[in-house]
Amino acid sequence: AYDPELLELLGLDAALLPEVAPTGAARIGTLTGPAAEALGLPAGIAVAAGTGDNMSAAVGLGLGGAGLLDHPALSLGTSGTVFAASRTRPASTALNGFAAADGTYLPLACTLNCTLAVDKVASLLGLDREDAEPGGEAVLLPYLDGERTPDLPTASGLLTGLRHDTTRRQLLGAAYEGAAVTVLRAMDELLAACGLDPRAPEVAARPLRLIGGGARGRMWVETVRRLSGRPLVVPESGELVALGAAALAASAAGGGDPVALATAWQKSGTDRQLPPLERDLETWERVSSVLVRASEPLLTGP
Template identity: 35%
Template sequence: MNIAAGIDLGTQSLKVVLYDYEKKQIAAQASCPLELISKEDGTREQKTDRYDAALKTAFEKLPVDLRSRIQAVGVSGQQHGFVPLDKDGNALYNVKLWNDTSTAEECRILTEAAGGKAEIIKEAANLMLPGFTAPKILWLKNHFPEAWKKLRYILLPHDYINFVLTGNYVMEAGDASGTALFNPSSRTWSQKLCSLIDDGLYDLLPPLIASDKKAGTVSEKASRMLGIPEGIPVSSGGGDNMMGAIGTGTVSDGFLTMSMGTSGTLYGYSDTPIADPEQGLSGFCSSTGGWLPLLCTMNCTVATEQIRALFGLSVADFDTLAEAAPAGAQGVRVLPFFNGERTPNLPKGRASITGLTMTNSNRENICRAAMESAVFALKGGLDAFKKLGFKPKEIRLIGGGAKSPLWRQIAADIMNVPVSVPASEEAAALGAAVQALWCLEGGGAEAIKRLCREHIQLNKEKSAVPGEAAGEYEKAYTDYTEILGKLTPLYTHS
């Protein structure tokens, strides 16, 4: 038995999957929860010492004999987070996360300094949004100048785990393209964007490596801490969406992955750069050598969890109520901006329930509207894909939403595209393990496609195809976008 280990550092937990690549099955898996620091100003942060403890705890839960058989390690991590370290590798401040919206002012400053949105898009194929890393770096410089003076390592969450494993300071194009400091077309750091923050920033950024190369090898220290072999390769890794693309087989044109977790994402592989930042479609690189245009919303299962808690329902009871309501929820609409929002760009956005009347005001409709809102928010990304010539063949659905038969059908009907579900629920961790196997075997563009065909399996019993409700949802989606347009001014005043 030979094992490739996949680590996924998420927002809510750190997970480890041990993948037996000879038998093509997961041999073991473990996880450890993570704490979130939240404040009313939009702050969302975590601590690196919790990452260290979670990594150790998760590995300790795995059988010793399986850990000894690990041949390679790959790491997935939540995108955009800023991990600032000093020269000794100590954290200078908390990790500011992807869903932190406290840096809206820094985004304004950087956009103005660049000469406007068009100039930012030209360099980064993205707008300067609070979710990205660049404004977080400026925030640290402005709010903690003494910490800024000691800054030596600028890492993203997955790169931090790589650093813990290997002691090496490197980054790859996929996750780097989500920093708003990177030019995804040339696959290089942008001197222009870096200089907007500080003239010395460019020289602080890590060297870039190819996606199929190793970030380093497991150090003696990491080997002792985790009980895994010293000297085995650690692949470049990537952001959770990039690893999710591998873990769902989205490594060739035509396939899309839709993740319905805390956040919602829709992304597809492309051999050429694709971006439409004004419509929320970010121009990211993939972690397999191509590009991964992506739309991200900050509120997906957040909406259903908040409504579920409001009514005091179990998950099963929530789904039962939602299923009892008709498609379109009789005109009830939920704007799910509990965390502010990234797409549309409303960091000061707030959630609301609209369309209530004397006849439709019931829990059934509100529950269903919450589920529909998460998919409505992602449908804009599909429309942007189509406008750019992308022809969707199939959506691979992952995340908490994929577990619900009702949500799978709602997704197929609203998107009007067939939906399938990967056999493994841990797409990002499995993707990291497959990338590690790719690195172990020597890399190459065609090799990753072959490996995904061999190792990524679909659960045919969980597929869904568009039904009669697709037409009703076209009208409901139009209604949703009109309501959003009318309420947006409430959230854009300074």
């Protein structure tokens, strides 16, 4: 719906604006004659409501609708994004309260510094991105462009815990750990906003779906496994947004649940299934304590 307060501020009459299609309404009409002529398409083609990239990826992953609910997905790209399809409307200022494409909710948290920030650290150290090892005592928060979750817009990168025996490979590993802990803490906030205890055994046992460019990197996958303690699913399909969009289009044209359609199209057993590792709580607590201290000036004020 349109926000009446915003419309009042802008001096807009809601009657002048197009109708907002409800979430979950795959088909909202058909292509009109003039539009079809302009596009060179047959009139009467089904028109779908459309959606956003993360919402479409959720459909491609089989999240929502008749599929999986409250199973988190983590996208490792230039930024780190974590989301889940849920029937619970989240109440948290730290999350984006998006609607999913199928009538459920898609709470989402985003961190600014993910693969691009770690690649920058690798470049500064003269290392390949995969030439890393666990960070030892070093902690590196790669907040090279400020940070969004936690809300630290003026932050910069922070390095602490150096020793004489700290190696370049450990420093790069510490950058992976700093980025991974940041986005995994955001995931815990997301699950809590959905009414779930992220440390409850039945919740912690739900597989984490790992997508994005980082999901193709060995060090990213192993760092997330080690710090989350969760089983991972790395989908074989590299174009989940396109897959979800195609399923939504098929649902608009012929009916059916788009999540079920996307799931049926995927080849069974092709996704990588990685069992959980024992969670590295020592590294988690070390990085988290530095992250909390970095946030304290903003939280407490001058």
